[in-house]
Amino acid sequence: MTRQSAPELLVLHTVRLVGFADSEAVAERARTSHAEALRLLTMAERAGWVQHDSFAELDGWSLTDSGKVENERQLAAERVEADPDGTVAALYRDFLPLNARLLRAVTSWQIKPTEADTFAPNNHTDSEWDGRVLDELTALSEELAPLTERLSAVLARFDSYMTRYASALHKGRSGERDWIDKSDRDSCHRVWFQLHEDLVATLGIDRASEV
Structure with missing residues (x-):
């Protein structure tokens, strides 16, 4: 339960x-x-x-x-008491590869290298580039859903992350670009960051020691 x-x-x-x-x-x-x-x-x-x-x-x-x-x-x-079988730790290990992909996607949302500048800001004029990033964020949403479902079966507080991420992604795909990565709202990046923090805090892991 x-x-x-x-x-x-x-x-x-x-x-x-x-x-x-x-x-x-x-x-x-x-x-x-x-x-x-x-x-x-x-x-x-x-x-x-x-x-x-x-x-x-x-x-x-x-x-x-x-x-x-x-x-x-x-x-x-x-x-x-809630997780004697170590389910959260196992799911955290499944989360880490998704986290690496999310970080790459957000970086691509923020930066679009040019011949003159490797770190040129993405001005969002290349719809094909942005489309690929949004497709990756959507794929991550689909892979995150079963993981958070299993987490919330152990600890109920994990049950809001999927809804919040999906809501932000929907707004981002609808043209409200700030909902992808801005920290002043419940953006995809902010929701994901908080999920990550929730996992490491729950497991007593120092982020600096993550592999």
Whole structure:
């Protein structure tokens, strides 16, 4: 049976995944009420696990170093109960080749080499070039779907990634190019990055040590 993560874990984990977000965004992603998210964020702040910052017109929450340690402790304890057979670790290994392809596709979306400049920005005037990238992102979507389905059968919090990626890809294919790679929205790249972070955090892996 799939494991529903505790609200305390989800709120702290959400802050880790999004990096910096206001309480309403945390509540939405953690699938809890704003009042409950704010209560748990305040408790986490008192414990030294998150901090609230305001600058210019922005305000939000971010994870502290001790909060990262606590988040990984919670995740490890949850995984012992929810995944005794090591399914998440096996699926993570299946994810890595897809991740390499995603990074290449996003690079091709952002850069289109020319004879004069190997790192020339892609100005998106070559529909054939962009079409190949979009086809690869679509193929990755089809290969990601069964993987996230199996992940969410273990831990329910993985069940939103496929929907979010597909939604961003649909917008990108419809001409809204920013939905492919921009970090200021739930783009294909951002959703994929957060899935990757969710996996390494769940497994206690340092990204720098990934093969």
